[in-house]
Amino acid sequence: MEGCTNILYTEYNPYANVDDGTCIVLEIEGCSDPNYLEYDEFVNVPNDELYCLYEVVEGCTTFNSINYNPAANTDDGSCELNFYGCMDETMFNFNPQQM
Known part of the structure; x- marks a missing residue:
């Protein structure tokens, strides 16, 4: 089955066994809350409970x-x-x- 075989991308398909070049958006996990010092505007996989530590x-x-x-x-x-x-x-x- 064709698809994105790179687990670091949002398009990752765990069932794909042939990479077809559809891996486009790299997953960036982090703090998505601008009220915290660790805020990262490029986060597309929010995990605020883990990454947002210090409130501004x-x-x-x-x-x-x-x-x-x-x-x-x-x-x-x-x-x-x-x-x-x-x-x-x-x-x-x-x-x-x-x-």
Whole structure:
């Protein structure tokens, strides 16, 4: 019987004993849930229970920011940096970034 004889393809036919070149789509098993760090947009054989391990937690991941979130694993661009220095423009140690 002709068909796809390669088990790694979605067209695989366990009854085929002659490969006829119909193996087209490679099976990609993995996490199909975009709410997890392990998400893979190319997955066509979802196995979320096995591959989706860590849920995405957005927030500031820069340690020295004033709004650092230690639980965040995905930086969302919200980090606010600390600027130190004097805010008085007439002083020698004036820091314009404080304004």
